[in-house]
Amino acid sequence: MTVVMITGGAGFIGSHLCDIYLSEGFEVVCVDNLVSGKMENIEAHLNNEKFHFEKIDISNREDVAKIFQQYKPEIVNHHAAQKSVADSVLDPFLDLNTNLYGLLNILDAIKSNPIKNFIYVSSGGALSKEIVGDETSVETDKPQQASPYAINKFAGENYIKVYTKLYKFEYTILRYANVYGNRQIPDGECGVIPIFLNNILADKPSVLMTYEDMPRGCTRDYVFIEDVKEINKLVTHTPLNTEINIGTGIEIPILDIYNTLAEIFESNQPILRKPPRLGDVKRSVLNTDKAKQLIGWKAKYELNDGLKMLKEDMQREGKI
Ligand SMILES: NC(=O)c1ccc[n+]([C@@H]2O[C@H](COP(=O)([O-])OP(=O)(O)OC[C@H]3O[C@@H](n4cnc5c(N)ncnc54)[C@H](O)[C@@H]3O)[C@@H](O)[C@H]2O)c1
Numbered sequence: 001m002t003v004v005m006i007t008g009g010a011g012f013i014g015s016h017l018c019d020i021y022l023s024e025g026f027e028v029v030c031v032d033n034l035v036s037g038k039m040e041n042i043e044a045h046l047n048n049e050k051f052h053f054e055k056i057d058i059s060n061r062e063d064v065a066k067i068f069q070q071y072k073p074e075i076v077n078h079h080a081a082q083k084s085v086a087d088s089v090l091d092p093f094l095d096l097n098t099n100l101y102g103l104l105n106i107l108d109a110i111k112s113n114p115i116k117n118f119i120y121v122s123s124g125g126a127l128s129k130e131i132v133g134d135e136t137s138v139e140t141d142k143p144q145q146a147s148p149y150a151i152n153k154f155a156g157e158n159y160i161k162v163y164t165k166l167y168k169f170e171y172t173i174l175r176y177a178n179v180y181g182n183r184q185i186p187d188g189e190c191g192v193i194p195i196f197l198n199n200i201l202a203d204k205p206s207v208l209m210t211y212e213d214m215p216r217g218c219t220r221d222y223v224f225i226e227d228v229k230e231i232n233k234l235v236t237h238t239p240l241n242t243e244i245n246i247g248t249g250i251e252i253p254i255l256d257i258y259n260t261l262a263e264i265f266e267s268n269q270p271i272l273r274k275p276p277r278l279g280d281v282k283r284s285v286l287n288t289d290k291a292k293q294l295i296g297w298k299a300k301y302e303l304n305d306g307l308k309m310l311k312e313d314m315q316r317e318g319k320i
Contacts, residue, residue, distance in 0.1 A: 005029040005073035007058055008080030010037030012184040013228060017077055018042055020229050029071045033057040036185050058102035068109035077119040085126055088149035089278050099152040107163045115169050117239045120160050124175035124245045126150035128284040136287035139243050146281055170239035177247030177286050181225025182313040196258050200267040208255055209276045217254035221247035221285045224306030227299040234295050247286030248299040264307050
């Protein structure tokens with residue numbers, strides 16, 4: 001049976017990956033230090049003999065090496081990260097420790113425990129170039145690298161490309177847009193939807209960071225978790241050995257996100273304005289033609305459909 005190691009497996013995206021890998025018959029090693037991940041996200045699997053949870057901090061080299069020796073995974077799907085752009089500005093050392101040293105510890109463990117396939121998660125939004133007019137960001141653009149988070153994610157991509165040649169494994173780099181869906185943890189750059197949603201459900205106002213020339217806030221590309229699950233499945237079976245953008249190609253101002261959420265979740269709460277945060281990319285929208293050409297992946301869900309499905313998921317689980 002093929003063993004897959006999912007780092008960050010108790011988090012938002014990682015826990016959905018635990019679900020799909022188990023349903024596809026893999027043995028799953030979920031590695032997480034629970035700094036933002038939650039046991040409730042993986043609770044359903046704790047009695048499954050094909051599922052192993054290891055509470056490990058990936059910045060601890062010895063612990064990472066031990067886990068590799070113990071389970072000998074053939075596939076690594078690396079989702080553990082400090083994921084907030086704003087926090088990476090406040091504490092660049094934590095970002096470096098988790099997002100780069102943590103990755104290096106994993107790559108170092110691969111030297112003596114060979115793997116076949118590495119899936120590395122990067123950020124299309126943070127690595128986007130400065131968007132002008134109606135252009136979209138393509139993988140060959142020069143990244144802005146406007147934050148320690150972006151610098152470390154990009155450096156991580158480069159480490160993967162070096163290690164794949166040195167230690168002969170295949171890889172795919174997934175540059176996600178902003179992902180949203182059930183189980184998302186309301187913090188960080190990626191968390192605007194759960195942050196707004198928490199406020200709406202608590203009947204509290206939300207805050208919008210605006211620029212003088214962008215009164216509706218920054219723009220982002222939002223991709224639904226079902227589409228993200230699909231691309232992870234595809235590149236698990238067919239590594240692409242390159243980086244691909246994973247988004248919708250639709251640029252949405254944050255105010256429009258709020259208004260759509262308020263409509264679907266029936267709220268009249270106002271939105272308050274504040275100046276922007278340091279390190280934020282003003283506009284980002286991803287061109288996903290490369291994913292379509294290489295592996296036939298294209299986002300199926302537009303924001304309205306994804307948010308309606310999120311509401312149904314939350315209702316089914318009794319969260320609202
Ligand atoms: N959610 C998005 O919109 C988005 C967009 C672009 C990229 N990403 C990337 O996707 C990945 C997953 O993001 P998410 O939204 O699911 O976040 P998340 O916070 O829900 O998941 C991250 C997981 O990593 C774990 N973790 C953090 N530091 C760790 C450490 N030192 N050792 C072990 N585990 C650790 C956390 O406990 C958590 O379970 C991250 O790499 C993030 O940078 C996410």
